[in-house]
Amino acid sequence: EAQVTQNPRYLITVTGKKLTVTCSQNMNHEYMSWYRQDPGLGLRQIYYSMNVEVTDKGDVPEGYKVSRKEKRNFPLILESPSPNQTSLYFCASTGRGGATNEKLFFGSGTQLSVL
């Protein structure tokens, strides 16, 4: 089954404690992206990757890091989480046509709370 898998589904942490949210897709997609969803703000892109070892900033990259060492994986790293990073996070992927021409496949989301 084609899918984007995020883990964990829920995460509660404390300020400053490094964490990683994993994302994996089984569709051999070139393009992967991270979004955060906040009430009243919709979805905003954090980082994206067009292929292995190619990453770029989205609209709200501050406080986040990503890496793309393998095609299937695109982890999101919070080196020193802060309460304003409490949010619902989604990973998404799509094929060679990119976001313009192909549909994005979304993971089920990671609800992060930073205390």
Added chain:
Amino acid sequence: GDSVTQMEGPVTLSEEAFLTINCTYTATGYPSLFWYVQYPGEGLQLLLKATKADDKGSNKGFEATYRKETTSFHLEKGSVQVSDSAVYFCALSAGYSTLTFGKGTMLLVSP
């Protein structure tokens, strides 16, 4: 920059009512336009899309027409069901790298 504006929700309807969710956009060039739907506790799913002016996207009884003259992509359905209750996002893409989403409109359908 690119932007998408959706009507605020929630939109509350009775089953079998007609649905319209307004969406307008601002973009340079000729973007592709999308509607995504998010059911409770799930990620977003593509509902329909249109890639050029006057195209009509349709799926599961939902329709939207790409109107370049009014920069709009309104979502419509003739008869909603309780199972259509969800959050609907209008989005545009002007390039390979990203989608720009609206803030989302919650639809609540009662029996």
